[in-house]
Amino acid sequence: RALTIGITISPDDFSNHNSSLYNKIKKSKEFLDYLEENYIIKGYEVQTKRISLNTIEEWLYDLDISNIPEFLNRFVIIDNILKEFSISFCSLGGCSDRRFYSILLQGLKISNNFSGSIRFNNNSSQSLISPDYELCLEAAKISIDLFKSCGNLGNFRFCASFNCDSNIPYFPASFHKSNVISTNSLTIGLENGDLLFLAFNGVDSINEGRDNLYEVLKQALVPVQIIAKTVCEESKIEYAVNYAGIDSSINPGLSIVDSVGDGIENLLNINNINSKFGSFGTLAVVSAITSAIKSLKSDIDLIGYSGLMLPVMEDLILSERATDNAYSLRDLLLFSSVCGVGLDTVPVPGNITKEQLANVYIEIGALAYRLNKPLSCRLLPL
The missing domain is CATH 3.20.70.20 (Anaerobic Ribonucleotide-triphosphate Reductase Large Chain)
Structure with missing residues (x-):
């Protein structure tokens, strides 16, 4: 189903006419193509080749949070490079900082090539009973906005994730951990x-x-x-x-x-x-x-x-x-x-309220925290 390469990008990659970003995506596509060739030789079919980024906070933090056009410009830059290399699946890395929730939403609206998630706290210490209701409510607003803006398929590219670590090849929960930038x-x-x-x-x-x-x-x-x-x-x-x-x-x-x-x-x-x-x-x-x-x-x-x-x-x-x-x-x-x-x-139902959606997130988050396992929630208003 998916060969997914995780890469780390930073604000510096958008300088010098985006040359560093361009080369990272180019190299990723070359590797995925090479890997696909090896699988085809052995009789396998590769359906999709994907790129998963580190979390958006890490490559957007240098911008003024109120300067929406600057954020949108970076999404457009990424999308244009993806299109040049015929890459149709890219995870924006998800978001765990509430200040960037609306920015993630805008990115998902920019292109159908983008997927993303609201990442709730990893409960590895098992100290949490359930996710914060206000954050669940904000995530629910994104889901409803995507339905209204992008139609029935908008939420195929969005989910809320709980206890989900990096290295998930499946979208939209996928993200890359940036602790080793060169790898x-x-x-x-x-x-x-x-x-x-x-x-x-x-x-x-x-x-x-x-x-x-x-x-x-x-x-x-x-x-x-x-x-x-x-x-x-x-x-x-x-x-x-x-x-x-x-x-x-x-x-x-x-x-x-x-x-x-x-x-x-x-x-x-x-x-x-x-x-x-x-x-x-x-x-x-x-x-x-x-x-x-x-x-x-x-x-x-x-x-x-x-x-x-x-x-x-x-x-x-x-x-x-x-x-x-x-x-x-x-x-x-x-x-x-x-x-x-x-x-x-x-x-x-397409008329589901943000409160109803948030309550579903609360329940699945509570289950993830109680059982200490990765769970995500991708609901499709129709």
Whole structure:
């Protein structure tokens, strides 16, 4: 699904006719193209090549916060360079400083190439119970503004994230940590919903399905990692890209065979009881899948969510079951307690209020903090 390179930029990159910024993006594209060639030779398809920046506060801090045109100019400069190199996916690095929330919003409006997130405090000390309500309210305002300004698809490029660290290859939560300026990072995200069918076909129990899935995932991911490590090592002098790891999350495609929902229902129905996603037993299957994914840590350098993705609007069966009211938003929150990703592309009414959105953020943030796991929330007003 995604080859994502994380790079660090600073205000200095916008001096001297943006030459430094230009070269960083140019080098990133060259590396991604080279890596893609290596995967194609081995029979893989690369869907997207992406660039993830460090947080916007780090490359906009030198500007007067009230000087909106200057901020917009930098977004335009980045977008123009991206277009020159045919790069359609760029994370603006997210934002954790409330003073820059509105700036992130303006950046997302500049170009459909941009994605971004409001990053809530990492609760590694486990001292927080839930995120600040006022900050959740501000994030909700961004979501509603994007819906009104950019239509139904605006919120595909925005989320609120909780406990999410750097090195997530998936957008919009992705950002690059700038602690090592001279080194870029490579992260890999997959489209692999079809592996559930391979793993669960003919099994007699959920536990057997879990064990099969671990073996199937291991067999699929180890070669992907070997290629990435080899390319990074061979090109380290020219590109200085550090292999960070694979987000091993199960992620659906757009066909039935690639549907996560279909895979879950296959395991639900091992006893021919005709259960649908959302019925009792779903949580057990979700837990089994996540357990198999997490077990890969001894074989694969795992990063990001490394859980089970349930993107309602990007999975045929999940979308169909949502239309049938087979499950609710609260059911998805329950599944998030074991699947470790959050709420993704979940449709909500277009007239939803900022207070209602903020309350959803509060709940998923509380869950992330209580369980000390990365969760994000991408809701789609329609």
